[in-house]
Amino acid sequence: MPDHPTPHGATAISKARLEFLYDGIFAIAMTILVLELKVPDLQDHRSIGELLGALRHQGSTFFSYGLSLTMLGMFWYRHNRQYGHFRFITRSMLVLQLLQLGFAAFFPFCAALWGRYPTNNLSTLLYIGCIMAHQWCSLAQWAAANRAGAIEGDSVDATYKAIRKRNLVGSIILTAFFAYYLVQVLG
Amino acid sequence: MPDHPTPHGATAISKARLEFLYDGIFAIAMTILVLELKVPDLQDHRSIGELLGALRHQGSTFFSYGLSLTMLGMFWYRHNRQYGHFRFITRSMLVLQLLQLGFAAFFPFCAALWGRYPTNNLSTLLYIGCIMAHQWCSLAQWAAANRAGAIEGDSVDATYKAIRKRNLVGSIILTAFFAYYLVQVLG
């Protein structure tokens, strides 16, 4: 294995700014999810029953909202842990990161679509597909970081293998769900 | 009481990034509140009276906008004070923080709903409930920080007790209001 010096100076990609872009996109995605929840039009402004009925009618949108917010929170937490392990960011890690951010930015649309049509297999497929793609990007970034020697710590190999195993299990479960719904949509 | 060493290295949750996510979500929530204020459709583009009437018609939305902006500003100030006391962030504090951010992200919907239907007890209940839940998360985070030994300073116990008292009073008042409106809605 070759030596892996840390890139420095103007050639380096700023890890702080990349984390910042990630945090910014997540903060916005988590907040604009709420734009899908619509204030209903009521005939009787004081009627509790009418408002309750109108909100219940959007029930699946509220469920999708809650689940999607939780997913984004979990993604953010994992990213926080992941970037704590990286010493620097290479170009291929950056490309994977921007690709992953693309899926994160696309997620509010999938959440809105699935919230409106939860029983439609195609919207379920898109929702799971977006999460799955995000997850594979994360795994690929780990692999790219390992190849470039960007993982910090004394026992890099053991750390990396434990992380890869845990991430692979999640990725495979998501891919299985994705495949199931793909068969439903295609069949 | 056991020793409380500060977590370090890759195991630690980045306090700076968590503050950043919080600030980002608050900046966005404070700014997208404005999207609920609608530019009215006027027949006579130059008529001051017609525009004034149309804006007055949205009066309660403007009131809810102003109050909600003030609430978010106050929450932000308190969070600033709170995180000034924390030496590090544990996993349970993080979970409570993400839960709290969920309520903050949900707040613009509650503000829009209440702005449209200020005399509807259910929309009032949701508005107060969202603030109350945010407040309880804050209190729970203090308790979690205290248990984990994450509070900074010489006289931790006295500081914590003074803070807990002040926060409890606010939480109990909010819960009393919530209970009152819950009875109205259920009755």
Added chain:
Amino acid sequence: MPDHPTPHGATAISKARLEFLYDGIFAIAMTILVLELKVPDLQDHRSIGELLGALRHQGSTFFSYGLSLTMLGMFWYRHNRQYGHFRFITRSMLVLQLLQLGFAAFFPFCAALWGRYPTNNLSTLLYIGCIMAHQWCSLAQWAAANRAGAIEGDSVDATYKAIRKRNLVGSIILTAFFAYYLVQVLG
């Protein structure tokens, strides 16, 4: 004049986080201004003339968009300069800053309203009023910083007087415009 020690530790308001909140709200306000520009509905999708006509119809909205973006950019630049002079942030400076952020968050609504009804004196009054209020908050923050001894530098008094003069001129001009339109609206 009393001694002005820098506040420190948990009692201090984080200047970095306040700048962050400011920058976040400005970034969002500058970006959501664009949501007021609507993609027109065309009969003939390929017709250049029809699209040009539809965009020209929104001409005043485009003008308001450009002007408002410029205003926000100028405000941001001035704030950058202002905070470069502050050593710390007191509670009253924070309150003024949050009030100012409230006007900044409200600005996209004023810009949208004025873009739609540029010949309506009330919408012009609101647009100028929002800028004027933002400007007065800035001046008040300078005064509060001066009183608290938060201005950095060797020749504080000379610096402050020069700044106050420049800011006062701007504030007075804006207030004169505001008064003119107020008379139009009331008369």
Added chain:
Amino acid sequence: MPDHPTPHGATAISKARLEFLYDGIFAIAMTILVLELKVPDLQDHRSIGELLGALRHQGSTFFSYGLSLTMLGMFWYRHNRQYGHFRFITRSMLVLQLLQLGFAAFFPFCAALWGRYPTNNLSTLLYIGCIMAHQWCSLAQWAAANRAGAIEGDSVDATYKAIRKRNLVGSIILTAFFAYYLVQVLG
């Protein structure tokens, strides 16, 4: 060539805050692009064929979305590289940067317009024009930085010439496309 001392203290423009504003505007622009993708209205909520047809109908909007996200990601990467070379920010660099941010904030509108009318030469002209203007601002900022002595490194002249060459090629290609569509629109 005169000496170029680094500006310091309160006179300096905070490079960190300017990067922050840039990152914030980009995070938001990348995320609100998704608001142009609309959840379709379906008659049969479970019908895969109907949903697929409705999404295909928005095909060009999805294409514009993907391309625009990629463009913004590329711009961000280049800006990251660019600011890694700058030692400080002068006033003229700031003005160019704010102008560039104006084009970035305007980009979601161009993307939405072009996604809806991809065969309309005027919407294509606006889309390319916005990218071209952003690119020229970048080149002008390099030139301003070079003149002010703000470029970091040992071999500033060689670095600057290589960068200028690469940027010029991109700018000229974009301008050629812009000119082609301008002729189509005017003709």
